[in-house]
Amino acid sequence: MAANIYIGEILENEEIQEDCFLMKVKTAPSFQNPLPGQFVMIRIAGLNDPFLSRPISIYSFSRNENYCVIELLYRVAGSGTRIMAGLIEDSQVEINGPLGNGFDLLSVKENIVIIAGGIGIAPLSMLTENLRRTHPSSTMMVYKGFQSASTVVGLDKMRTLCRNISVCTDDGTLGEKGFVTQIFQKDIKQFPPERTSIYACGPGAMLKSLAKILNKSKFSAQVSLEERMACGVGACMGCAVAIKDKNGALAYRRVCADGPVFNLRDIISE
């Protein structure tokens, strides 16, 4: 088994936007190359408060001979991430990873559509980096939605990865005014369903709206989910998501070990 626990040393933990932080962690070279969509469980080394580790998706990863650097782009959502945000350079963290199944990269079609809401950009940024390298002949279109211009994150980097980016904000302070799914829906006819791969990550309402748009279409979409987790390795069954099983019946799957990437069609939203 590839995932393990590593001590990481914080190189940088910078607030790049209000309540959004970019953490760069240096760790041992034995850390396995993560796949886009995988995550780590992170905690402050030697501290039991916050009690549980926090699941954070991997934003970027690089290695050289002597060490690896894991980049985590995260939003302060509660007490745990608030404490994480206070960590300074050289602080030590414990990292368990890489965890979960990444995006399915075996059946990438010639049209790639990436739909990100807010901090959902984090795993999709790494995915974009990967797809651009592995599928240079596919055309790529990125839709990025934010609440307002003051909450934009990860856009500069995305601009270096993809030329076709449509940006929108809920309040119209940057790009088009509207929800990212609405903006995508306006363009949907450009994409032949059978020859398009859609990847999405964002708030529950965004995924729900995307599911509605794609409901009767032939598009298939892979989405990365977020849920509170205790273990991150499939043991506690805490991070359950309701899905339709093979026979169409309700089942609960673990976001950590069965996901975090799921087929949007299988997810049962409330």
Added chain:
Amino acid sequence: MHNPVMSASGTFGYGEEYAGYVDLNRLGAVVVKGLSLKPRLGNPPPRIMETASGMLNSIGLQNIGVDAFIEEKLPFLRKYDTAVIANIYGETYDEFKKVAKKLSSAKGVHALEVNISCPNVKKGGVSFGTDPKIAARVTSTVKDETGLPVIVKLTPNVTDIAAIAQAVEKAGADIISLINTLTGMSVDLKTRRPHLKNITGGLSGPAIKPVALRMVWQVIQKVSVPVIGIGGIMTAEDALEFLILGAKAVQIGTANFVNPHATLNVIEGIKNYLIDNKIRDINDIIGTFQP
């Protein structure tokens, strides 16, 4: 058993989830996630919430069912030189009986742990564990079906845990383990709704250790069968507290989530404690409590 340290049910999956982190051969025993006759869906999410020095869960005994366990999970565990303890759950006496029977004829199960203490299921679970008469009947029902040692796991959500312990001992329990989680809840200030969909859940983690110690102490004074101490053990020092009280073994639960190496750290830590204090045998420390 190589040592008195086991994983607690529900916190270690079916063993394989942690096999990449922990050499299972080094554990005293692996206690697997509670098994029911039929697969169980579990409760709707959200199922967990962090609390001060602990967490709440309302998983609802999601499990693959006893048949799938025997077929798909047990062969993996058989490869290891460690005791496998199957935690079992039923909604009725009959279900307890059937699950016990199936596991007793399966190769590679060393003991049964009877779960009469899950707070998160509507039927059975904790209701079997709060009435001494019912607890005794579940115990004797399982006992009648199996030649394996029967461990009965008690709930702390009772007024007199020693009375339940005495009742299950009388009914034939070979070993008593305690405690399961304490019922609790948590409120979201933004939505004014519970953090858990199930409203209430079971509290675990270091927050409950003093309660667990108190209950283990109460039970140990009233029964003569071996007791396994469970509740909030994070370190070897925590485990030693239970052993000094008289627990013959301990189970490590929620600590596994926080640190997948927790069981091994406890085993190493106990070893070092014995060396540092020039104690040759772990049994020389068990039950040495000076009230």
